[in-house]
Amino acid sequence: MDKxxxxxxxxxxxxxxxxxxxANTLKTKLIFWNRKKPEFHQVLNNINLNIKKGETVALIGVNGSGKSTLLxxxxxxxxxxKGTIETDxxxxxxxELGAGFHPDFTGRENIYFNASIFGLTRKEIDARIDDIIxxxxxxxxxxxxxxTYSSGMYMRLAFSVAINVDAEILLIDEILAVGDQHFQEKCYNKLRELRDSNKTIVIVTHSLEVVKDLCTRVIWIYKGELRLDxxxxxxxxxxxxQVAQDHKQERQKNIExxxxxxxxxxxxxxxxxxxxVDATDKQxxxxxxxISDSDDATIHFYLDGNPMDIKVDRTYRKDVYDAYFDHYVGFMDVNTIGWQFQYDLTTLEKGKHKFKVECKEKECILASKEIEFENV
Structure with a gap:
């Protein structure tokens, strides 16, 4: 192994x-007769990688890609x-939340149990227990x-023990998603401190902003294989x-x-x-x-029930893109989500008017929005 x-x-x-x-009955034996041969599920396939000492590395990928298994x-x-994994x-x-803890013992007692699993002696734990608590x-x-602890309290205790055993390699699997914002930020600040002290950290997370802020390197696992590093x-x-492409294909398949x-x-x-609105402003x-999950969707504008003859410009809307990313990923172009056009108010009579926007797929209305405004 390379030093x-x-x-x-x-x-x-x-x-x-x-x-x-x-099968324990004749009926189930007859129904499931063809299940005698064992089946195997391939989770990871031919993974090769080096993680250098002092690196902070994130493993990313969709659920089921093999990240947690690799950890x-x-x-x-x-x-x-097959193959080998070596650590130095x-x-x-x-x-896993609460792994290594016994539910019937107190938090203090579990500190001693858990820290001893990590190799600390009773004397070493005595010297650190106040800092852990x-x-x-x-x-x-x-x-x-x-x-009697909540999931957040479990996480607090587990993280506090793990960072106080003076390990050279720290592996974390999404556990920091549990707990309040204050303690999460406290944990990330501690991880930054460990990173800067040349500890090796490997973290599995779906929080991509944390990945960009905390990590020096990212490994992407896709369908059990190392896709990018x-x-x-x-x-x-x-x-x-890739997530956008996969989501779009799956959504289109379900629609069809x-x-x-x-x-x-x-x-x-x-x-x-x-x-x-003031007509004296003219324009x-x-x-x-x-936004829509249909490639055939078109947008239409109506004023007082009549189609508007206008030139529409499509505009950049990062705020909408971020808000609807999980639901419409793959169907949105951040540069064309918005729409806008100038309209001459002097062509309108004073008084109340109705403005309506529709998103259509052929003759089917997918969504519509109508508002009332007064021209003064």
């Missing part, structure tokens, strides 16, 4: 055997089907049985592009099969509903935004 590496993975693959319940393999909770240095991990902010709850900004952007219906959202930013800027 500059903290973790080496070589030609590593992992598969799990799919177990079925054994468990590094921890040696499970072992590869004392290692600690935060993989102080960082966890559990106060008087430290002497309560941890079965490098600079956080570049890898995250490529990952998001009838499992889902096309949908859309339209919004009018200006003029506001029940607002007054008024009508603007808003529209």
């Amino acid at each position: 500059t590496n903290a973790i080496e993975v070589r030609n590593m693959s992992k598969q799990f055997k799919v177990e079925y319940d054994k 468990k393999l590094m921890t040696k909770i499970i072992y590869p089907t 240095g004392k290692l600690t991990s935060l993989l 102080e960082f966890s902010e559990l106060g008087e709850f430290i002497d309560n049985p941890i079965r 490098g600079d956080p900004t570049y890898v995250v952007d490529e990952y998001l592009e 099969s009838g499992k889902q219906k096309s949908k859309a959202v339209v919004y009018i930013d200006s003029p506001r509903d029940i607002s007054k 008024h800027l009508f603007k808003g935004w529209q």
Whole structure:
């Protein structure tokens, strides 16, 4: 193993055997007669990578891609089907909430149990227990049985122990998603401190902003294979592009099969509903935004029930893109989400008018928005 590496993975693959319940009646034996042969699920395939000492590395990928399995393999909770994984240095991990804790013992007692698993002696734990309790902010709850703890309190205790065992390699699996904002920020500040002190950190997370801020390198696992490895900004952007493509293909497939219906959202930013506009300004800027999961969707504008003969400009709307990313990823172009056009108010009579926007797919209305404004 190279002395500059903290973790080496070589030609590593992992598969799990799919177990079925054994038939215990004649009927189930007849129905499931063809399940005698074992089935295997390939989780990771031919992974090769080096993680250098002092690197802070994120593992990203969609659920089921094999990130957490890879982290468990590094921890040696499970072992590869093929290939090897080697580590150099004392290692600690935060993989599952409450792992290594006994629910009937107090938080203080569990500190001793958990820290001893990480290799600390009783004397070493005695010297650090006050720091562990102080960082966890559990106060008087430290002497309560941890079965009475909330998930956030579990996380506080687990993280506090893990960062106080002086490990050279720290592995974290999404556990920091639990807990309040204050303590999460406290944890990330501590991770930055550990990063800057040349500790090796490998973290699995779906928080891409954290990845860009905290990590020096990102490894993208896609369908069990190492897809990309490098600079956080570049890898995250490529990952998001693939997520968008996959989401779009899946959504279109479901729409074509009838499992889902096309949908859309339209919004009018200006003029506001029940607002007054001054005709002396002559030109008024009508603007808003529209998104849809249909490639055939078109946008239409009506004033007092009549189609408007206008030239519409499409505009950049990052705010809408971010807000609807999870629901319309793959169907949005951040540069064309918005719409706007100038309209001559002097052509309108004074009084109340109705402005309507519709998003249509052929003759089907996917979404519409109507507001009333007064021309004065």
